[in-house]
Amino acid sequence: MALQLRRKTHESVVYIDRDSAPRIMPSGEDFILEDLPIGTRVLYPNPPIKGLPNREAAIRYALNHPLGCDPLFAQLEPGMRVTVAVDDISLPLPPMATPDIRQSVLEIVLDMLSGHGVDNVHIIIANSLHRKMTEWEMKRMVGKKIFDEYYPDRYYNHDAEWADGLIKLGETKHKEPLTINRRAAESDLLIYVNINLVPMDGGHKSVAVGLCDYQSLRAHHEPQTIRDSNSYMDPARSELARKCDRLGKIVDEHLNVFHIETAINNRMYKGDMDFLLRNEDDFTAFDRMKFEAMRYTMSKLPRPARRKLLHSRPAQYEMIACHAGKTEPVHEKIIAKSFDQYAIPVTGQCDILITGIPDISPYNVYSILNPLLVQVMGLGYHFNFYRNKPLLKKGGVLIIHHPCYDEFDHKFHPSYIEFFNRLLPETRDAFVLRDKYEQEFANNPSYVEMYRRGNAFHGAHPFFMWYWGENGRQHVGKVIAAGAENAHVPAMLGWDRADNLTEAIAMARSFMGSSAEITMLHQPIIGIADME
Amino acid sequence: MAEPYTSFFHYRETLALGYIGATHIQQLLLSLSGFEGLVWRTLEEHLAAAAFYDLEGTLVSTNLIHTLGFYARNEPGLVRSFKKSAATLFSLPVFAITDQYSRKVFNDLYFKRYKGVKEDRLRYLADDLFISVLKPAVFPGAYELLEKSRSLGLRQVVVTGALDVSVKPLMEHLGIEEYVSNRLEFVNGVATGRLLPPVMAAATKASWIRVFAEREGLSLSDSYAYTDSMSDLPMLSIVGHPAAINPDMRLRQTALHHDWPILNLK
Helix, strand or coil: CHHHHHCCCECCEEECCCCCCCEEEEEECEEEEECCCCCCEEECCCCCCCCCCCHHHHHHHHHHCCECCCCHHHHCCCCCEEEEEEECCCCCCCCECCCCHHHHHHHHHHHHHHHCCCCEEEEEEECCCCCCCCHHHHHHHHCHHHHHHHCCCCEEECCCCCHHHEEEEEECCCCCEEEEEHHHHCCCEEEEEEEECCCCCCCCHHHHHHCECHHHHHCCCCHHHHHCCCCCCCHHHCHHHHHHHHHHHHHHHHCCEEEEEEEECCCCCCHHHHHHHCCHHHCCHHHHHHHHHHHHHHHCCCHHHHHHHHHCCCECCCEEEEEEECHHHHHHHHHHHHHHHHEEEECCCEEEEEEECECCCCCCCCCCCCHHHHHHHHHHHHCCCEECCCCEEEEEEEEEECCCCCCCCCCCCHHHHHHHHHHCCCCCCHHHHHHHHHHHHHHCHHHHHHHHHCCCCCCCHHHHHHHHCHHHHHHCCEEEEECCCCCHHHHHHCCEEECCHHHHHHHHHHHHCCCCCEEEECCCCCCEEEEC | CCCCCCCHHHHHHHHHCCCCCHHHHHHHHHHHCCCCCCCCCCCCCCCECEEEECCECCCECCCHHHHHHHHHHCCCCHHHHHHHHHHHHHHHHHHHHHHHHCHHHHHHHHHHCCCCCEHHHHHHHHHHHHHHHHHHHECHHHHHHHHHHHHCCCEEEEEEEEEHHHHHHHHHHHCCCEEEEEEEEEECCEEEEEEECCCCCCHHHHHHHHHHHHHHCECCCCCEEEECCHHHHHHHHCCCEEEEECCCHHHHHHHHHHCCCEECCC
16 A cells, blocks of 8 residues: 555656566666566656747747847847857757757857848857867758858867967956857857756856866866765756856856757657656557567667667757846756756655666767766766755665676777776775876877867866766765676776676665665656655 | 875875885975975976877878988989889889888888988988978877977977988977987998988887987886887887877777877878
């Protein structure tokens, strides 16, 4: 009876009982089917909010009815210098079906600029220290027409290592420096086009992080800031957000920023793969058939082909809100809308948190989810999907399910390889790593050139990935990597290893007690556990 | 140069490395007390380091054949120029095959082509070679790489199999003062087609670097090496930070195998 009552708390919260179906879990490029212990609480993504019926109209309305400033058209004068900055490929995930929201916004904005005699326009991808986007990705993001007109001279990636292309705006009273893209800083108007996938995105982070240099970034991308963010998905309790806001004040002092933010729903898949987002108890025979067909097909393919197949499936996100104007009021509205979509009311922390790690992260688009990225998805993103207090009790066990293969992408993640193989055997202490090695990696001429002229993440980026897991690492008592195909990767990351989920749960129970409360995040999920 | 203790973490890290001793505790207390007048060193002083570069194919897109072709084209007299150019052209397959087989054999064959060339003529044409062939061939990313490397305080050293007379203007252009290259043997001002030892190729480059580092007090573990060719594998193998630049297929595979960075300076 108790179980029956508990099942009704919220449509996204499901308790496993005796007749529950097994649950689908992503594990890297695979999907597995697991029977969970009775009483396990499973959190599903909320049903997607219906997308706005006319995306273009919503964007035009936002531009003409901005928050805290004049409409965009009223700010334009012939001959003025305008820069449009856009989020990079790390948003949204997976890359969305075309036309991308950025393309829709750009088409309207550029048309408006042209109509007002503004032709000195550059489009800059605010990739910060992320990898630069490839030509193909850039074209896909904005569409052929804009690409042909602006690329490569007026449509390009931000370069955080090009000294002449950067300018220092100042520093906060806490001595946090801010150096940003010179073209953006010296424009009469900076228009920022954002897609808000998780509550950490957008706001002052867009300009102050997306267009900054390494020295500016390291002031807040550091272990203590992450430890003090509970969580960084909750702007009100995020030290990272506070620091970005401080830097944003400097931006607002020097630049005229017109911020366009958009919120999207969580319709990651639809049609042939939408069953991945639904409760398995509600599956039809056709859903089960689709899953078995997918699993069979995947099992016959080598891993790179499976990866390629998954990455070729664009997400079906729809825009649910668009606001424009001054950064703070715009962000406030978008965050509220995001939480409408993502917040799942949850009562009570758990002792054991289970999460499968899908092949989706901001840092492995069209690439490999290497061990450091598995770490950042488990202890970073998935652990931080909460508001108020962590979903997992202090000292609890986090079970992640992933093969933990020792594979890296040499083109995108060269510095990760050295970080993993050379530094982690020496120490996993984030403070030591930062003090002793971060600058060496950041200044390594090879990594700098690979970032600047290639498509590599910056040399310091693996450090940020390690710090990103810092509050999770401090909070959990143990991490168990279930389904890990080797022993050394979990060992390097400081984790225990189990062959499968059943073994992992047994290990976790031996650590937390046999009556431990278990919760599973049903991946892929973009959701925030709104803890009471 | 090592820093005094800056934080407790630094102290802990030193403990972990096994450097602890009574003196170190004393140093820790002093550094934590903020007494900046005393500069105490916790670890042994770091050695200086260097960045070693191959030249052709690495910093510039040309190779030895371009240089030979330039000299052949500029032979005095139309007939001689034509004959030399044609001979160079017909030698290309041989050069390509021998380069795959052995850099030493390639060098023996290649430098024989200079037999009979006058030293003053090579020097006379060096500036033209630089302006018309080498300078336009410098990879755009080469300037950035050198600048970044210099900013780290690394000594910039080019180790090349090209001829000393032909690379000198390029070295001046790139601001590189330390370089070692091959030298032709001249008898009465005329090239014999042989090289003076040490011949800079393959393992000899690595030997030279090792001796140079020892003489100059450089740490090879903290040094960098850049090359485009598999024949320079020994040079990459002796430094702590090897990298392949615009590598050939064999070097690319080796770099991938060893997880070395692969740069594209084009």
